[in-house]
Amino acid sequence: MTESVFGKGYADQYDLLYSDKDYEAECDLIESVFRKHAQVPVKTILDLGCGTGNHAVPLARRGYRVTGVDVSEEMLTRAREKAAALELPSRCMAPTFILGDVRGVEVGQPFDAVLMMFAVLGYQLTNDDVLAALRTVRRHLSPGGLFVCDVWYGPAVLAIRPAERAKVIPTADGKLIRAASGVLDTYRHLCEVRYRVWRISGDRVVSETEESHQMRYFFPQELTFLVGLAQLDMTEISAFGEPGRVPDEGTWNVMITAQAH
Secondary structure: OEEOOOOOOHHHHHHHHHOOOOOOHHHHEEEEHHHHOOOOOEEEEEOOOOOOOOHHHHHHOOOOOEEEOOOOOHHHHHHHHHHHOOOOOOOOOEEEEEEEEOOOOOOOEEEEEEEEEEOOHOOOOOOHHHHHHHHHHHOOOOEEEEEEEEEEEEHHHHHHOOOOEEEEEEOEEEEEEEEEEEEEOOOOOOOOEEEEEEEOOOEEEEEEEEEEEEEEEEEEHHHHHHHHHEEEEEEEEEEOOOOOOOOOOOOEEEEEEEOOO
């Protein structure tokens, strides 16, 4: 069956599919960006496109007051389950989660930092959508507040090109298999990523789903221009996981940091 992106089937499989992603290390990276670029101590964080809470939950455990926003109620259900199961030190608060679209959500308070991790900005496919999302960031940042996100880097996407690949994840009663392929639309700076996912129990295929994700990739001057239109000052574009390193044609993911005027 064909499954809509971010629907129940996607949410059910999401954490399994990304069980090898080191979210704690990414939170270490986020904190290193805070230390390097934040003008004021970061205490409150807005996590836009928070998914199942894999950044929001560990950041709350580290003492930040985190609010997560996502467009998928199914993803938020899993995030809230994780938050409810947290055993937190007395100084910490569990994250809160809100249903909303990053292009127009209004949380009603400012934050010291706003995050858009795991290429959330790339799901905004047009310039208007990207700018709307960035203006949401700006509305929710305190003066001097910090914006941190990661995106696909256009020069690398065009140089490396998307390839067919497969991923096998063991489960309690079998395995999950996901095959992926990508097609570029270079005129619109988009990549359509097509997934087929099989859930296997023993020697039987118990479910099969198909997904199609449209992803925007970005170029550095384009990013700087759009960020500036949203009244944010670009601080750094660096290779993801390597702060300070200028990205090149081998750098598929880049990290952006910007500050509110």
